[in-house]
Amino acid sequence: MAENGYGSVIVVTSNYHMPRALAELERAMPGIVLVPYPVVDNNVEVARWWEFPGTTKLLLSEYLKYLPALGRLWATNLARVALPGTSVPPADEPEP
Template identity: 50%
Template sequence: MKPLAALLVLALIWAVGLFAFTERVARSTPAREPARADGVVALTGAGSNERIGAAMELLQDGKARRMLVSGVSRQASREDIRTVSRAVRRLYDCCVDLGFNAADTVGNARETQEWARSLRYDSLIVVTADYHMPRAMLELRGAMPDTRLTAYPVATSVVDAHRWWRTSGGVRLMVGEYTKYLAILGREAILELGDKPAAGPKKG
């Protein structure tokens, strides 16, 4: 196959994958009501108010015993987060933990894993933006393979997943998320190959 033809085939495969990815995101909301879990975790980022608010509603509805807000800005106070979450103070004071160490999705996964392990939680509801959920679940499952994780994606004001192509910002965001998602898939594939034992010499 000529180089130009090969590039065109790769570009077509990439484009088909992008539209499959964005269709998956668009279909993910509104999220189904999750089964009860030990904990609920909200991953911060663009559209954090909607993410934290949705996680708090699940906590208030008895879907989890405790809640973690992962990746909180060090400039934010507990009161700032309570205001964003619209939480009842009694519930917030007793049952909401804030994580300040995560600066990205990899950090979210690590912070969530440490929190769940400290509480001996075996099941979590994961709340984040719809467009961020596929990548977040890859990272979390890699960090917590023995924990039951339930995705609870939230539609945010950052991008309309059903019409993402209509704005340059929507295009940049979805293409960026898809590219990062592919990078994680590639990384996990390489790690899996590295974990396989090398084939020994054949016996004659």
């Protein structure tokens, strides 16, 4: 994104997936403005999730994936503040 001069990106994904997607993208692309555009799946009953076992399982699964993503974002941001001037690559990129 930065190499091509983009300052923002529209993030389109399911509404229940948006928090994790934003955390992962913010970690991978610091300084890029993320504009969320959540999509609502009519087959997922988010408003009354506890009444639908499939939705409960889906949301619990997403939440359990969100927590580590949030931890990675927190740790990366902490490293960027604690070690200014150094490049902290995303976890999937090898260090030089």
